[in-house]
Amino acid sequence: MANSHNPDMTPGLTNAYDPGEHPDWPAPSSVKGPVHWIKTNLFGSVTNTLLTLLAIYLLYKIIPALVQWFFVDAAYTGASRKECEAQAGGACWAFIGSRLQLFIYGFYPEVQRWRVNLSVVLLAAALVPILFDQVPQRGKWLIYSALYPFIAAWLLVGGIGGLEYVPTDKFGGLMLNVVIGVTGIAFSLPIGICLALGRQSHLPILRIVCVAFIEFIRGVPLITLLFVAAVMLSYFVPPGTNFDLLVRMLIMVTLFASGYMAEVIRGGLQAIPKGQYEAADSMGLKYWQSMRLIVLPQALKISIPGIVNTFIALYKDTTLVIVIGRLDILGIGRSSLADSKWQGLSTEVYVFVAVFFFISCFLMSRYSLYLEKKLHTGH
Amino acid sequence: MLLKLWRNKETRSVIIQIVTIALLFAFFAYIINNAVLNLQALGKTFSFDFLKEPASYDINQALIEYTSRSSHARAMLVGILNTALVAVCGIVTATVVGFLLGVIRLSSNWLAARLVYVFIEFTRNVPVLLHILLIHGIIVHFLPLPKQAINVADALFLSNRGVYAPRPEFLDGFVYTTVAFVVAVIGAVLFRRWAKKVQEATGKIYPVFSICLGVVVVLPLVVFLLSGSPLTWEMPKMGRFNLQGGVVMLPEFLALWLALSLYTSAFISEIVRSGIMAISKGQWEAAGALGIRRNRTLQLVIIPQALRVIIPPLASQYLNLTKNSSLAIAIGYMDIVATIGGITLMQTGKEMETMIIVLLIYLSFSLVISAFMNWYNKRIALVER
Numbered sequence: 001m002a003n004s005h006n007p008d009m010t011p012g013l014t015n016a017y018d019p020g021e022h023p024d025w026p027a028p029s030s031v032k033g034p035v036h037w038i039k040t041n042l043f044g045s046v047t048n049t050l051l052t053l054l055a056i057y058l059l060y061k062i063i064p065a066l067v068q069w070f071f072v073d074a075a076y077t078g079a080s081r082k083e084c085e086a087q088a089g090g091a092c093w094a095f096i097g098s099r100l101q102l103f104i105y106g107f108y109p110e111v112q113r114w115r116v117n118l119s120v121v122l123l124a125a126a127l128v129p130i131l132f133d134q135v136p137q138r139g140k141w142l143i144y145s146a147l148y149p150f151i152a153a154w155l156l157v158g159g160i161g162g163l164e165y166v167p168t169d170k171f172g173g174l175m176l177n178v179v180i181g182v183t184g185i186a187f188s189l190p191i192g193i194c195l196a197l198g199r200q201s202h203l204p205i206l207r208i209v210c211v212a213f214i215e216f217i218r219g220v221p222l223i224t225l226l227f228v229a230a231v232m233l234s235y236f237v238p239p240g241t242n243f244d245l246l247v248r249m250l251i252m253v254t255l256f257a258s259g260y261m262a263e264v265i266r267g268g269l270q271a272i273p274k275g276q277y278e279a280a281d282s283m284g285l286k287y288w289q290s291m292r293l294i295v296l297p298q299a300l301k302i303s304i305p306g307i308v309n310t311f312i313a314l315y316k317d318t319t320l321v322i323v324i325g326r327l328d329i330l331g332i333g334r335s336s337l338a339d340s341k342w343q344g345l346s347t348e349v350y351v352f353v354a355v356f357f358f359i360s361c362f363l364m365s366r367y368s369l370y371l372e373k374k375l376h377t378g379h
Numbered sequence: 380m381l382l383k384l385w386r387n388k389e390t391r392s393v394i395i396q397i398v399t400i401a402l403l404f405a406f407f408a409y410i411i412n413n414a415v416l417n418l419q420a421l422g423k424t425f426s427f428d429f430l431k432e433p434a435s436y437d438i439n440q441a442l443i444e445y446t447s448r449s450s451h452a453r454a455m456l457v458g459i460l461n462t463a464l465v466a467v468c469g470i471v472t473a474t475v476v477g478f479l480l481g482v483i484r485l486s487s488n489w490l491a492a493r494l495v496y497v498f499i500e501f502t503r504n505v506p507v508l509l510h511i512l513l514i515h516g517i518i519v520h521f522l523p524l525p526k527q528a529i530n531v532a533d534a535l536f537l538s539n540r541g542v543y544a545p546r547p548e549f550l551d552g553f554v555y556t557t558v559a560f561v562v563a564v565i566g567a568v569l570f571r572r573w574a575k576k577v578q579e580a581t582g583k584i585y586p587v588f589s590i591c592l593g594v595v596v597v598l599p600l601v602v603f604l605l606s607g608s609p610l611t612w613e614m615p616k617m618g619r620f621n622l623q624g625g626v627v628m629l630p631e632f633l634a635l636w637l638a639l640s641l642y643t644s645a646f647i648s649e650i651v652r653s654g655i656m657a658i659s660k661g662q663w664e665a666a667g668a669l670g671i672r673r674n675r676t677l678q679l680v681i682i683p684q685a686l687r688v689i690i691p692p693l694a695s696q697y698l699n700l701t702k703n704s705s706l707a708i709a710i711g712y713m714d715i716v717a718t719i720g721g722i723t724l725m726q727t728g729k730e731m732e733t734m735i736i737v738l739l740i741y742l743s744f745s746l747v748i749s750a751f752m753n754w755y756n757k758r759i760a761l762v763e764r
Contacts, residue, residue: 040487041488041489041490042488042489042490044487048487048488051483051486051490051491052490055490055491058494059494203392203395203396204396205399205400206395209399209403216742218698218745219698219741219742219744219745219746220702220741220742220745221703221705221706221716221741222702223705223706223716224705224720224734224737224738228734228738231724231730231734232730234417235413235414235730235731236410236413238413239413239416239417239420312504316504316505316506316507319506319509320508320706322508322709330506330509334512346512346516346520347516347517347520350509350513350516351513354513357504357505357506357509358501358504358505361504361505362500362504
C-alpha cells in the first residue's frame with residue numbers, strides 16, 4: 001500500500017504516484033518557517049547568538065523597569081511632589097499635567113489663547129497645499145500659504161485691527177518653538193534659493209559673496225548667532241531704535257537656516273542634468289525665465305526631503321533659545337523645577353519634552369522618507 | 380544708452396556686480412556707522428585691550444595653568460582648549476560607537492538590528508540640548524555623593540561631583556619609551572609603504588596589519604621594561620570629606636561628552652549604513668569570483684569604496700559636533716562661549732569685541748576640520764584613468 005504521507009522515494013515505492021502527479025510538499029522546517037527564521041536571524045553564528053543573548057538581556061533589564069516607572073508606579077494626580085511620592089515611587093505625571101497650559105502657551109494671556117489656537121488651525125490649512133500636490137486650486141492656496149506667516153504674526157502680536165497687543169516676551173512654551181521654527185523655514189526658503197543660485201552664478205563677485213555668507217553661517221554655532229542677536233545686533237541699528245528681541249532672534253534663526261537651505265537647494269540644482277539648462281537656453285528663455293520655469297521646479301522637487309530634514313534640525317534647534325533667556329517648552333520645564341512644591345522632578349520634565357520632540361520629529365522624518373520614496377521615480 | 384548697456388550680456392553682468400559691491404559697501408558702512416554712534420552714545424570704545432586685564436573669575440576645568448588673576452586672553456585660551464578637548468573626545472567616541480551601531484544595524488541579527496534602530500531613532504529625534512541636560516541631571520541627581528562614591532576596582536570612583544580616575548605620573552626615563560613609540564610608528568608606516576610597493580610589483584602579500592601592530596606595541600614595551608618601568612599611577616583616595624588625587628572628570632564634561640557622542644553616533648551610524656549599502660552586491664561577488672578571501676575583500680574592495688560615500692557627510696557630522704559643543708553653556712562647562720562670550724562679556728561689557736572673537740574662533744575650528752577632511756577625501760577619491 002502506498003503511504004501518501006511519506007514523500008521519500010524508498011526503492012519499491014517508486015510507483016506511489018503517477019509521473020507528474022507528485023503533490024508539492026511544504027518545505028521542511030529547516031529551510032522555511034519560524035524555526036528556520038529564528039535559526040538564521042537570531043542564532044546563525046556564534047557572534048550572532050551572543051548578540052541575541054545580549055539584546056535579550058538588555059531588553060529584560062530595561063523594558064520592565066521603564067514600564068514600571070512610566071505607567072505602573074506613576075502618579076497621575078496630586079498637588080505636590082510629596083503627594084505624588086505618597087502614591088507610588090514612579091514618575092509624577094501630575095506635575096506635567098498641572099502645567100500643561102504653560103508648556104503649550106507659555107505666558108500668553110489666558111483670555112487671548114484662542115488666537116494661538118486659531119493660528120495653529122490656519123497653519124494646518126497653509127500646510128495642506130505644500131504637503132499634498134493633488135489639492136484643487138493649489139496655486140491660489142499656495143499664495144495663502146505664502147501669506148500665512150504675516151497673518152499669524154498679526155494674529156499673535158495684535159495691536160492692529162481690534163486685536164489686543166501682546167508683547168512678544170509673553171511668547172513661550174511650545175508656541176515659541178513653533179513660531180521660531182515656522183518663521184525660520186518660511187523665510188529661509190526664498191533666501192536659500194537666492195543664495196544657491198548666487199553660488200552657482202557665473203558672476204564671480206556674486207558667487208564670492210554668496211559662498212562667504214554660506215560658509216560663515218555654516219561655520220559658527222547657532223548659539224553664537226543667538227548671542228549676537230541678544231547683545232550685538234542692536235548696535236547695528238540707528239541709535240534710539242527699539243528692536244524687539246524676538247524679531248532679532250527670528251532674523252538670526254532665518255539667516256542660519258538659509259545657509260543650510262542654500263546647500264540643500266544647491267544639491268538639487270546640481271542634480272539637474274546640464275541638458276535642461278541648455279535646452280532652456282536654446283528655447284531663448286532669459287535667465288530668470290529658465291530658472292523659474294525649467295530648473296527650479298525640478299530642483300526644488302528633488303530637494304524637498306532635504307528641506308524637511310533642515311526643518312527637523314531647525315525645529316530641534318529652537319530649544320537653544322533658553323541660553324539667551326527665552327522660555328520655550330524646555331525652558332518652561334526647567335524653570336518650573338524651581339517651584340518648591342515640585343523640586344527635583346527634572347527627569348519627568350526632560351522625559352516629557354524628549355517624548356514630545358521624538359514624536360513630532362519622528363513623524364516628520366517618516367514624511368520625508370515617504371517623499372523620498374515617492375520622488376524616486378528613476379527605476 | 381543705459382538700456383543698451385543693459386541689453387548687452389557682458390556689460391550687464393559687470394553692472395550687476397558693481398551694483399552688488401556698492402550695495403554691500405553701503406550696507407556695511409551703514410551698520411558700522413550705526414555701531415560707532417551707538418558705542419559713542421554709551422561711552423564705550425572699540426578695542427581689544429581688555430584681553431590683557433585680569434579676568435578675576437575662576438574656571439573649574441583648566442588644561443593649562445590658570446588662576447583668577449590670569450588675563451582674559453588666558454581665560455579665552457582655557458576656553459578654546461576645553462572646547463577642543465570635548466570636541467576631540469566626542470569625535471573619537473562618536474566615530475567608534477557610530478561605526479559599531481551602523482554595522483550592527485546591517486547585521487543579519489534581527490533583534491539586535493531592531494534594538495539599534497530604536498536607539499538611533501530615539502537619539503536623533505530628540506534635541507541635543509535635551510540629551511545634555513538629561514545626562515547632566517542623571518549624573519548630578521542619581522550618582523551618590525563623593526563619600527559614598529561607587530568604587531570600581533579601587534581605581535575608578537563614580538560620584539555626583541565627577542568621575543575620579545588614576546592619574547599617570549611619568550618618571551624621568553619615560554622619554555625613551557616615547558621615543559621608541561615614535562620610532563615604531565614611523566617604522567610601521569614605512570614598512571606599510573614598502574609592503575604595498577612589493578605587492579603592486581610582485582603580488583606578494585605581507586601580513587601588514589599584524590606586523591605593524593607588533594612593532595608598535597612590542598618595541599615601546601621592551602624599551603619601557605628595559606628602562607625600569609618609569610610610570611606610576613596616582614590613585615584617587617577617599618579623603619575625609621571628598622575624594623582626593625587622580626584625574627577628575629567633572630559632571631559637566633562627562634555630560635557634554637556623552638551626550639554629544641551619543642547624539643552624533645546616531646547620525647554617523649546612519650551614514651555608515653548607507654555607505655556600506657551603497658556598494659553593490661556585485662562587488663562582493665566579483666571579488667569572490669576572483670578568489671579573494673572575505674576579509675581581504677572587505678579591506679581591498681568594499682571599505683575603500685564605502686569610505687568615499689561616507690567621508691563627506693562624516694565631515695559635516697564632525698563639524699556639527701564641534702559646533703554643538705557650544706551648548707556647554709547650558710550646564711556650565713567652561714568652553715569658549717562660556718568663558719569669553721559669557722563671563723568676560725558680562726564683566727567687561729565688550730559685546731562687540733568678544734562676540735567677534737568667539738565667531739572667529741569657531742570659524743577657524745570649522746575651517747581646520749573641513750580642510751583636513753577635504754584633504755583626506757581627496758586622497759581617497761576615485762582616480763579615474
